Amino acid sequence: MRNCHLLLLLMLFILAFLGCNRYVPVEAVSFWHNDEVVSKPEFTVLADRRIFATMAFMNAMGYDAEARGMRMHPARLRLRRFLKDKASAYPEQFRRWRKFYQKANLHNFHYQDFALSLSADYPFKRIRPDRELGYPFTAQRLAGFPMVLNEFWKTCDLDLIWAQVKPDYIEEIAKYDFEKMEYQLEFLWDYLRMERQDRFVFVTIPNLIERHYTAIGAQYENYYYMVESPGAGSHALNIHEYLHSIINPMIKACYNFQSQKLDRYFEAGKDHSLAAPYRHNVTYAYECLVRALDKRLCVLLAETPSTSRRCEKSVLALTRNGLTLVQPFYRLLEEYEQGKNNFAQFFPEMLNRLPEYSE
Structure with a gap:
């Protein structure tokens, strides 16, 4: 009888495991409609x-x-x-x-x-x-x-x-510029x-x-x-979305070391409508730093006073409307640009330099 119970428990465990781990026959994706693809x-x-x-x-x-x-x-x-x-x-x-x-x-x-x-x-x-x-x-x-x-x-x-x-x-x-x-x-x-x-x-x-x-x-x-979607890009590389693949792992690795400081920014901004998609403190930090980097790169790529003013205005609006870390990160990126360390080396120091949140 005991062996029967053990066998039953084992079967239930296997069924539960299979239920949580669906088998998906893995294939490489193929895009075969040639007129629907432009590539280099x-x-x-x-x-x-x-x-x-x-x-x-x-x-x-x-x-x-x-x-x-x-x-x-x-x-x-x-x-x-x-x-x-x-x-x-x-x-x-x-x-x-x-x-x-x-x-x-x-x-x-x-x-x-x-x-x-x-x-x-x-x-x-x-x-x-x-x-x-x-x-x-x-x-x-x-x-x-x-x-x-x-x-x-x-x-x-x-x-x-x-x-x-x-x-x-x-x-x-056909509008995208590969160069x-x-x-x-x-x-x-x-x-x-x-x-x-x-x-x-x-x-x-x-x-x-x-x-x-x-x-x-x-x-x-x-x-x-x-x-x-319409208006989300400029028919070029979507730097914002690509940055997430680089920045998210850095923040995830370092967040706990500065969590008290970062959490205060999150608590101050999380209830604003602009912050609604970022309901977790770490994903909120991802978005704030990516937006700050996106704006700095926009300024440096354009090299025009009008772009600089427009990005400064956008950074301020983002910060006031719920993404409270954007402007502090933006200012720290300006400091990074004056140094020689690469960004991975600078990032822990960047979090150290981040000021405490204040109204």
């Missing part, structure tokens, strides 16, 4: 069907966010009219999909990151392991999403609306006084059916994806 060594710009399908699903389920004072991109307006007719034609399916969407209760960036773990075209399936997900909890929360997305694509004839809006995407990907990307990448590592630490292929994805001024970065395989 190290850089690719892609009209991505995974992101399109995922954002079409979110729009159909009620996602209607838009930046204040901005009008939705024409491709998004066309898509939403198309999906409104489909919702009338298939009310039962839309109710079921909406129930899934509401139960998942996730942000747009969660969906976009997860979408990049899928195969590149319909029918979509997971091809990248859970460990590569930017938000590991989505492995469980969105476990059924590939099946839902495939049903949504087929039922709503997304291939038809994709054909209608595809010219907008083709026009957009500028190369220059920005070299300039960034020169600024940090460090050897480049990765060998990413950068994949930029225009996301025309999203609200203006939003972007995410995500790494899968050796690709570093940068998904940009």
